[in-house]
Structure formats: C-alpha cells, structure tokens
Amino acid sequence: MAWTRKDLVTIRDLDASEITLLVDTAASLQEIATREIKKVPALRGKTIVNLFYEPSTRTRTSFEIAGKWLSADVINFSVNGSSAAKGESLVDTAKNIEAMSPDVVVVRHGSAGAAELLARELGCAIVNAGDGAHEHPTQALLDLLTIRERKGHFEGLHVAIVGDIAHSRVARSNLHGMRKLGMTVTVAGPPTLIPPFVQELGAKVSYRLEDAIRDVDVIMMLRLQQERMTRGLIPSLREYSRYWGLSLEKLAAHARPDVLIMHPGPVNRGVELSPEVADGPYSVILDQVAKGVAVRMGVLVLLAGRKAEGAA
Amino acid sequence: MSLLIRNGRVIDPANGVDAGADVLIADGSIQRVGPSLLAPANVEILDATGKVVCPGFIDIHVHLREPGYEYKETVATGTRAAAAGGFTAVCCMANTDPVNDNRSVTDYILAKARSEGVVRVYPIGAVTRDLAGKELAELAELAEAGCVAFSDDGNPVMDAALYRRAMEYTLPFGTPVISHAEDAHLARGTCMNEGVVSTELGLDGAPAAAEDVMVARDILLAELTGAHVHIAHLSTAGAVRLVRDAKARGVRVTAEVTPHHLVLTEDAVRGYDPNTKMNPPLRTKRDVEALVEALADGTIDCIATDHAPHSLAEKEGAFDDAAFGIVGLETAVALLLDRLVHGGVLPLATLVARLSTDPARLLRLRGGSLGAGAPADVTILDLDAEVDVDPARFRSRSRNTPFAGWTLRGHPWKTIVGGRVVNP
Numbered sequence: 001m002a003w004t005r006k007d008l009v010t011i012r013d014l015d016a017s018e019i020t021l022l023v024d025t026a027a028s029l030q031e032i033a034t035r036e037i038k039k040v041p042a043l044r045g046k047t048i049v050n051l052f053y054e055p056s057t058r059t060r061t062s063f064e065i066a067g068k069w070l071s072a073d074v075i076n077f078s079v080n081g082s083s084a085a086k087g088e089s090l091v092d093t094a095k096n097i098e099a100m101s102p103d104v105v106v107v108r109h110g111s112a113g114a115a116e117l118l119a120r121e122l123g124c125a126i127v128n129a130g131d132g133a134h135e136h137p138t139q140a141l142l143d144l145l146t147i148r149e150r151k152g153h154f155e156g157l158h159v160a161i162v163g164d165i166a167h168s169r170v171a172r173s174n175l176h177g178m179r180k181l182g183m184t185v186t187v188a189g190p191p192t193l194i195p196p197f198v199q200e201l202g203a204k205v206s207y208r209l210e211d212a213i214r215d216v217d218v219i220m221m222l223r224l225q226q227e228r229m230t231r232g233l234i235p236s237l238r239e240y241s242r243y244w245g246l247s248l249e250k251l252a253a254h255a256r257p258d259v260l261i262m263h264p265g266p267v268n269r270g271v272e273l274s275p276e277v278a279d280g281p282y283s284v285i286l287d288q289v290a291k292g293v294a295v296r297m298g299v300l301v302l303l304a305g306r307k308a309e310g311a312a
Numbered sequence: 313m314s315l316l317i318r319n320g321r322v323i324d325p326a327n328g329v330d331a332g333a334d335v336l337i338a339d340g341s342i343q344r345v346g347p348s349l350l351a352p353a354n355v356e357i358l359d360a361t362g363k364v365v366c367p368g369f370i371d372i373h374v375h376l377r378e379p380g381y382e383y384k385e386t387v388a389t390g391t392r393a394a395a396a397g398g399f400t401a402v403c404c405m406a407n408t409d410p411v412n413d414n415r416s417v418t419d420y421i422l423a424k425a426r427s428e429g430v431v432r433v434y435p436i437g438a439v440t441r442d443l444a445g446k447e448l449a450e451l452a453e454l455a456e457a458g459c460v461a462f463s464d465d466g467n468p469v470m471d472a473a474l475y476r477r478a479m480e481y482t483l484p485f486g487t488p489v490i491s492h493a494e495d496a497h498l499a500r501g502t503c504m505n506e507g508v509v510s511t512e513l514g515l516d517g518a519p520a521a522a523e524d525v526m527v528a529r530d531i532l533l534a535e536l537t538g539a540h541v542h543i544a545h546l547s548t549a550g551a552v553r554l555v556r557d558a559k560a561r562g563v564r565v566t567a568e569v570t571p572h573h574l575v576l577t578e579d580a581v582r583g584y585d586p587n588t589k590m591n592p593p594l595r596t597k598r599d600v601e602a603l604v605e606a607l608a609d610g611t612i613d614c615i616a617t618d619h620a621p622h623s624l625a626e627k628e629g630a631f632d633d634a635a636f637g638i639v640g641l642e643t644a645v646a647l648l649l650d651r652l653v654h655g656g657v658l659p660l661a662t663l664v665a666r667l668s669t670d671p672a673r674l675l676r677l678r679g680g681s682l683g684a685g686a687p688a689d690v691t692i693l694d695l696d697a698e699v700d701v702d703p704a705r706f707r708s709r710s711r712n713t714p715f716a717g718w719t720l721r722g723h724p725w726k727t728i729v730g731g732r733v734v735n736p
Contacts, residue, residue, distance in 0.1 A: 089629050090630060113515075169514060198511055
C-alpha cells in the first residue's frame with residue numbers, strides 16, 4: 001500500500017495497515033545507521049523545518065539527523081514559549097515559515113491540538129512531534145518498532161504503561177497504536193494520574209504496580225514531571241518512588257523474565273526507575289532512541305515522497 | 313406615531329394568549345390586542361400573516377464590552393446584534409474595563425445606550441470591587457443608578473462569607489445576585505468538560521462537580537439569607553437536580569441556560585475549534601437532555617445567551633490559549649426554533665415565555681407582556697424561513713460562533729422597541 005495522508009498528526013486517526021507501513025518503512029531504513037557514509041539521496045532538494053515551541057533534545061536531534069541522512073536541508077526553528085505567547089501567533093509564525101516553501105514542518109508545541117491546527121492551515125506536510133498531552137506519534141512508532149524487533153510480532157502482546165498517564169502524549173499515542181495492532185494495554189498509576197474514562201479508549205486500569213507488571217510482555221515507564229506535586233496529584237517524589245518506582249526486586253518478584261523495560265526518556269533515575277533497571281538487561285531504552293532516527297526517516301520519506309509523486 | 317400589527321398569531325404568556333389577533337401600538341405602548349381591530353387614522357400597518365407575534369425577547373446575560381474592550385463589541389454594535397437576533401432588551405455584565413462597580417460606569421453605559429443603542433440596556437453591577445472577590449462594591453448606589461442585578465460574572469466569588477453579605481445587603485433593593493457558579497479550585501487551569509473527550513484530546517477538563525458544588529453553596533446561602541440568587545448559564549444535570557430540589561423547598565433560586573448548552577455537547581470540541589471553548593464548558597448528552605427537560609418544566613426559568621464577543625486573534629490559536637466564550641445574540645432564536653421547537657422537544661409558547669415573560673419577571677423589568685399599557689416591545693417570528701448562519705453578516709463586532717454554516721429553520725422577522733421597528 002502507499003501512504004496517502006498529507007500529515008502525521010495522530011496515531012488515533014490511522015488504521016492498522018498505515019501504522020504497519022510506517023513501522024515497516026522505518027525498519028527498512030535502519031541499516032543506514034550502520035553504514036560508514038550515512039547518507040542517501042532520498043530527500044535531496046527537500047527542506048524540513050523543525051518548529052519547536054518546547055525544549056527538546058532527543059526528538060529534535062532525532063528529526064534533524066533523520067533529515068540530514070536523507071540529504072534534506074534541515075532548519076531548526078526554536079521558539080521560547082513565553083516570547084511566542086506575547087508576540088506572533090502560532091498560525092502567523094507557521095505561515096511565515098510556509099512562505100519560505102518548506103516541504104515538511106515538524107512541530108512540537110505545548111498546546112494539545114497545535115499540530116492539527118497547522119495541518120489545517122498550511123499546505124505543506126506537518127509532522128506532530130508532540131502536542132501538549134495529546135499525541136506524540138513518532139514516539140509510539142519507535143516504541144512499536146522496538147517491540148516488534150524484540151518480540152517478533154504485535155498481536156496478543158500485553159503492555160503495561162506506568163506513571164503519569166493523564167499528562168502523557170506518549171501514553172495516548174501508544175494506547176491507540178497498540179490497541180489497533182491487537183495488543184492489550186494496562187495503564188497504571190495512582191488514580192490522580194489516570195485520566196478519566198480512559199477505559200473507554202480501550203485501556204485496562206490498575207492502581208497497583210505489582211499487579212500491573214505481572215505477566216506482561218512490556219513495561220513502559222513514564223517520566224514523572226516534578227511539578228505534579230505542587231498541584232496535589234501526589235504527596236511526594238519519595239512516596240511515588242516507593243510505590244511506583246520500578247526496582248530489580250519488584251521485577252524479580254512480579255514480572256516475567258523476558259519482559260522488556262521501555263521509557264520514552266528522559267529518565268528520572270531513582271524516581272520511576274532505579275538505575276539498575278534503567279541500565280539492566282531488560283532495558284531497551286537506548287535501543288528506542290536509535291530506532292527513533294529510523295522512524296523519523298521513514299515518516300519524512302513517506303510524507304515528502306507523497307508530495308513528489310503528486311507533482312509527477 | 314402608531315402601528316397596527318395585523319393577522320399574526322399572538323403568543324403572550326403573561327396574559328395567557330395564543331390566538332390569531334391584531335396588536336395596536338401607540339405612543340410607545342401596547343394599546344389593544346384582539347381580532348380584527350379597527351385601524352385608527354394615520355396608523356402604519358404591518359402585515360404579520362403567517363408570523364408569530366411575541367412580547368419582546370429579553371436577554372439577561374450579555375457582554376457588551378464597553379467601556380474598555382471596544383475592539384470586541386460596543387453598546388452600538390451589541391444592541392444592533394440584539395435587534396437583529398430578535399431581542400428588545402439586554403442586561404450587560406459588569407466585567408468591563410473599568411469594571412461596572414461604581415455609579416460613574418453605570419451612568420456611562422446608560423448614556424451610551426441612550427445615544428447609540430437601539431434596544432433597551434439594563435446594566436448589571438459588580439458584586440465586589442474590581443471583581444476581585446475581596447470587598448463589596450457600592451451596591452446601594454449601583455442599584456439607585458439603574459443596575460438591575462449584581463454579578464461578578466466570569467469570576468466566582470469564592471469567599472462564601474462575602475457572598476452571604478452581598479445577598480443580605482441587597483435584600484432591600486429586590487435585586488437578585490447572579491452567580492457564576494464555578495469552584496475556582498476544581499476548575500483551575502481547565503478549558504473543557506472533564507470526560508472521555510478531554511482524555512482523548514489531552515486537554516485539562518473541569519468536572520461537572522466544579523459547577524455543582526457552587527450551585528449547592530449558593531442555594532444554601534439563599535436559604536440562609538432569604539435572598540434571590542439566580543444561577544447563570546447552568547450547564548449540568550447535577551445542578552438541575554439541585555435547583556429543582558431547592559425550588560421544591562421554597563428557596564428563592566432561579567436559573568438560566570444558554571442556547572449552546574442546549575444544542576451542543578463536548579463532542580463539538582473534537583477538532584480543537586476555539587469557538588467551542590466557553591465557560592461553563594460544553595457538557596455531555598445526558599446534561600443536555602436534563603437541561604432541555606428542566607427548561608420545559610420550569611426548573612430553569614429562562615434562556616440567556618452569555619453573548620461573549622472576542623476578536624479573531626483571541627479565538628484562532630491553540631485551544632488552551634484561546635479566550636472563553638462565543639457570541640450568541642444573532643443565532644439564539646434561530647437555533648432554539650430549529651432545534652427545540654421544530655425538533656419537537658419544546659412547545660413554542662414555552663420558548664416564548666422563557667425568552668420574554670420569565671426573564672422580565674426574574675429581574676423585574678418592564679416588558680415581557682403584550683397587555684395594554686405595556687411597553688411596545690415586540691418580537692415577530694417567521695417560523696419557516698431558512699437561514700444560513702453567516703458570521704460575515706453579523707452586526708456584532710465579533711464573529712466567534714461555532715454555528716457558522718449551519719442552516720436553521722425559523723428566525724426573528726421583526727424587532728420592535730418602544731413601537732419603533734429596529735430590525736430589519
């Protein structure tokens with residue numbers, strides 16, 4: 001099948017065959033990272049703008065490397081959130097960038113819906129690199145690619161996503177993608193960090209780490225934002241870590257020996273993951289990061305390539 | 313100058329009239345209502361055959377934005393929007409700049425209404441100075457200047473003791489306190505209803521309980537003080553239940569509902585259109601059903617638009633950054649006729665009462681009746697004309713509506729204020 005969408009804004013809107021196409025494309029591009037000369041001409045003459053309204057190290061770098069390995073011209077446009085709020089609106093900024101004829105705009109923004117807004121307003125391809133607590137589709141795709149490489153398939157796998165589900169775009173994109181691919185998803189955390197009615201999106205819910213990690217194939221630990229305490233969502237990092245931190249002891253006592261430990265990063269060592277787990281044999285965290293470049297190459301090729309086909 | 317409205321179906325809930333009749337107007341007042349009235353000399357005749365003649369509609373919850381936010385709306389544009397939408401009178405909220413918390417602002421608004429307005433304007437004064445919720449505004453002088461009610465609309469008064477004192481202090485004036493019922497802590501940082509849609513969209517939602525706990529509090533304070541508390545823009549099934557129970561106990565509580573809460577649910581927020589962002593937020597189907605039922609049985613006393621004009625720049629960006637509120641004056645009547653009356657869920661006569669007689673009763677305004685001697689404020693409806701909602705043609709200075717492009721059957725045909733046709 002061929003990719004037909006102008007943009008990649010959500011996983012929720014995709015069907016299983018589209019998700020599989022994205023994962024397959026990424027898988028086929030992975031070997032570029034092993035070459036001595038990491039450069040293919042796929043997107044020569046194409047311009048990619050990384051429009052980041054939130055600080056980001058790995059996602060922005062990952063998109064930048066992906067674009068450069070594909071021979072595109074990559075421009076990074078970082079906007080400090082507060083100065084953007086006072087000045088030019090998101091739509092105005094984006095239209096100014098569009099006037100310079102980019103082929104793809106990769107956008108990260110603190111507001112849910114920002115990528116959808118740009119996709120509607122702009123004629124070029126939009127890639128959502130994270131919009132508020134809504135979605136982060138390329139993160140879910142790299143997680144899926146990592147899981148498939150380790151487990152060989154998707155159908156029938158059971159994943160526990162643990163932590164601050166309520167504020168996590170990673171959890172939402174993964175939940176949608178995993179459900180569409182036939183996986184079971186349990187979200188787990190203290191009730192204050194579980195969004196209301198998440199069962200209606202197809203998730204099972206657990207309020208006890210020991211229960212959530214039993215008999216699952218994958219445990220995905222989420223980063224806990226420090227400011228959650230000030231809003232009364234958890235009493236302290238200490239208590240959170242005691243009940244929701246994943247340690248070797250808890251793993252040994254409750255999880256399967258072949259479980260995968262994933263984390264979208266950056267890790268709060270000692271809060272959601274003990275260092276021994278983060279660096280341990282179960283952990284595929286650095287593999288996720290490596291897969292991120294392949295996934296972003298795949299997304300860029302499909303979106304920019306679609307445009308070239310249309311013009312031909 | 314006199315006017316004879318011929319051959320309409322006259323619905324006048326205050327006098328129990330629903331019949332074919334003529335309405336004779338002279339000197340700014342209703343003279344007679346009856347079949348086949350004799351036309352006096354020099355009378356202007358308006359043929360209303362096939363139309364519905366009602367007491368002028370009154371919107372008790374409007375933001376005219378003047379003084380201070382004239383880029384959003386002015387008394388001149390807001391009252392023209394009202395006339396175009398079939399309203400002959402509006403009550404304007406106090407959250408202007410400066411706030412209508414002292415007589416000079418009330419005087420200014422009334423002077424603007426006299427010189428530039430085309431419908432009647434009744435100011436609502438602030439409960440607290442600068443809407444800060446700290447100390448009472450000069451309520452007696454505001455009442456004397458012409459404020460018909462008091463409200464910090466937009467801001468809940470979280471200090472229950474202060475709100476109690478406001479209710480007690482205003483008892484002698486007979487003016488209700490209008491409550492923007494929202495617990496500021498439960499609703500902090502939220503931009504839509506809390507539910508499955510907010511979870512899916514990744515937006516912070518306010519639970520229905522944020523409204524319900526304040527409705528409960530204000531009912532208890534009304535019971536304590538004996539004051540009349542009016543709940544603005546009631547939006548939840550829980551609040552309906554609280555008001556219904558309180559009314560059965562004899563508490564002096566009344567309530568209004570907006571047209572948008574009667575026809576839209578939280579599902580409209582999918583797509584992140586900032587024109588679906590308002591406070592209180594759009595709720596669930598279950599809430600909408602409870603609101604319609606409560607409007608029909610009188611638990612909810614009247615319909616008010618919460619007309620909240622904002623500029624394009626305030627409503628075009630990211631959803632969580634956008635301003636709260638939508639314009640309502642020019643779409644309300646058509647929406648209600650199309651969705652509720654033609655939709656078969658509310659009798660026409662009930663709708664007319666909830667837009668005229670009932671709001672006049674709540675705030676003790678002149679009007680809301682076609683009885684002899686009443687002000688000649690008349691709204692005439694065409695129940696069958698189909699209109700497309702086109703914001704470019706709004707008289708309002710703002711265009712922030714979620715109803716653009718909707719085709720609606722039924723709309724206000726003529727608006728008459730003091731015997732003078734002000735629309736079209």
